[in-house]
Amino acid sequence: NTLYERLGGEAAINLAVDKFYQKVLADERINHFFANLDMKQQIKHQKAFMTYAFGGGNNWNGRSMRQAHQKLVEEKGLTDIHFDAVAEDLVATLVELKIPQELIDEVVQIVGSVSHRNDVLNR
Numbered sequence: 308n309t310l311y312e313r314l315g316g317e318a319a320i321n322l323a324v325d326k327f328y329q330k331v332l333a334d335e336r337i338n339h340f341f342a343n344l345d346m347k348q349q350i351k352h353q354k355a356f357m358t359y360a361f362g363g364g365n366n367w368n369g370r371s372m373r374q375a376h377q378k379l380v381e382e383k384g385l386t387d388i389h390f391d392a393v394a395e396d397l398v399a400t401l402v403e404l405k406i407p408q409e410l411i412d413e414v415v416q417i418v419g420s421v422s423h424r425n426d427v428l429n430r
């Protein structure tokens with residue numbers, strides 16, 4: 308079965324989305340990127356992020372990761388430091404949810420892959 312299922316399916320996603328975003332919005336290293344963002348965009352970001360994180364990246368039909376973050380890179384200086392902070396908040400969320408370490412490792416491999424990072428950071 309898929310990583311999504313092994314992580315606990317929809318119930319786990321919903322919990323993770325809430326916890327993760329609370330962390331991101333409380334994280335002074337990165338919360339300025341989300342200031343003045345409309346709520347619809349934020350919800351889109353949360354869900355899409357978790358879909359990626361949980362290994363279901365194929366059904367995303369919004370902008371590409373590259374396009375979605377282009378302005379943040381060009382105008383707001385989005386870089387590795389911020390990417391790492393987001394990844395750290397994600398791992399902390401999964402630890403709090405008592406997701407087994409080997410599943411967290413799988414999540415990190417997907418979200419933190421060099422190709423994914425390079426897309427988000429427009430390299």
Ligand code: HEM
Pocket residue numbers: 337340341344348351352355356359369370371372375376378379385389390391393418423427
């Ligand atoms: C937009 C996913 C990393 C901040 C988005 C969107 C998605 C997404 C799907 C919306 C695209 C759309 O509306 O069409 C992800 C994933 C990431 C990641 C999977 C890494 C694994 C980051 C990081 C930051 C960030 C590191 C900042 C610290 C934002 C913001 C927007 C956005 C502020 C809205 C941009 C706008 O509307 O102009 N992201 N993101 N994201 N992301 Fe991310």
